[in-house]
Amino acid sequence: MNNVVSQRFIKCHNKLREEKRVRSSRQFALSLDYLPQSLSEILKGRRDVTIELLRKAIATYKMNPVYIMTGDGPMFMTEETNQSFRVLTTIQTPNDDELIVHVPLPAQSVYASELGDPSFVQDLPTYSLPDYKYKVGTHRSFDVPGDSMEPTLFEGDKVVCSFLEPTLWESGIKDNYAYIIVTRSDVAIRRVHNFIAESKELELFADNNFYEPYRVSLSDLREIWYVRARITPFLPSPQNIQRYVQDEMKDLKETIAAQTKLINRLSAAVDRLGK
Numbered sequence: 001m002n003n004v005v006s007q008r009f010i011k012c013h014n015k016l017r018e019e020k021r022v023r024s025s026r027q028f029a030l031s032l033d034y035l036p037q038s039l040s041e042i043l044k045g046r047r048d049v050t051i052e053l054l055r056k057a058i059a060t061y062k063m064n065p066v067y068i069m070t071g072d073g074p075m076f077m078t079e080e081t082n083q084s085f086r087v088l089t090t091i092q093t094p095n096d097d098e099l100i101v102h103v104p105l106p107a108q109s110v111y112a113s114e115l116g117d118p119s120f121v122q123d124l125p126t127y128s129l130p131d132y133k134y135k136v137g138t139h140r141s142f143d144v145p146g147d148s149m150e151p152t153l154f155e156g157d158k159v160v161c162s163f164l165e166p167t168l169w170e171s172g173i174k175d176n177y178a179y180i181i182v183t184r185s186d187v188a189i190r191r192v193h194n195f196i197a198e199s200k201e202l203e204l205f206a207d208n209n210f211y212e213p214y215r216v217s218l219s220d221l222r223e224i225w226y227v228r229a230r231i232t233p234f235l236p237s238p239q240n241i242q243r244y245v246q247d248e249m250k251d252l253k254e255t256i257a258a259q260t261k262l263i264n265r266l267s268a269a270v271d272r273l274g275k
Contacts, residue, residue: 073167089121099126105143108187148206161225182223
């Protein structure tokens, strides 16, 4: 009996035949440069599907890799999902432990455009963390660019993130959580409001009020990484602390002023009632 991944692959194959997207198993095998006899062995449960065959089937017939590996989501990717889908390049140790790939600030300007080039990712720094949660799934870290997330994150910090599959974006992206958003032209860290179900957009907003919120369409998104932890190499500078305190004082003054106006209006109303 073949494994569960092979069983899901067979279900996808059978679905393609039911929908007449392929005429026969032989034609399916030949379209993937695979021996029909070997495919027959897989369909009969006598051997397991290979990684290379899966890769070709995903690329040619848009089989959903999330469904293939986990059983979640639809069997096949939609056109919109496929536009955002990229096969991630990962780096492993000789013991098959996946390493965390780090994307430094100088590399972020070309990161989005080079996602399809495995050699680009392989040249980036890699490392591991002792916590078990970073041993499961695919993780990547990014330098925090600029001051858009102050006072939560500062330039020079690194954020460690877990990969979010495109098929899970609509249900898995949570409002007000921080994510690394990779578009066709940029890498940004922002909190998110999820409008994918309503308008196929994400609204991105910063912790620093100086930056205005903006929206990104689903077709422009390439990767999304959920921020799980930060690595801080230093304490915030006195200048940043001073600016943070000043902002807090400004907010406090505005709140007190608003409350004073309310009290004055209430006092005037009481006086009118007394008269």
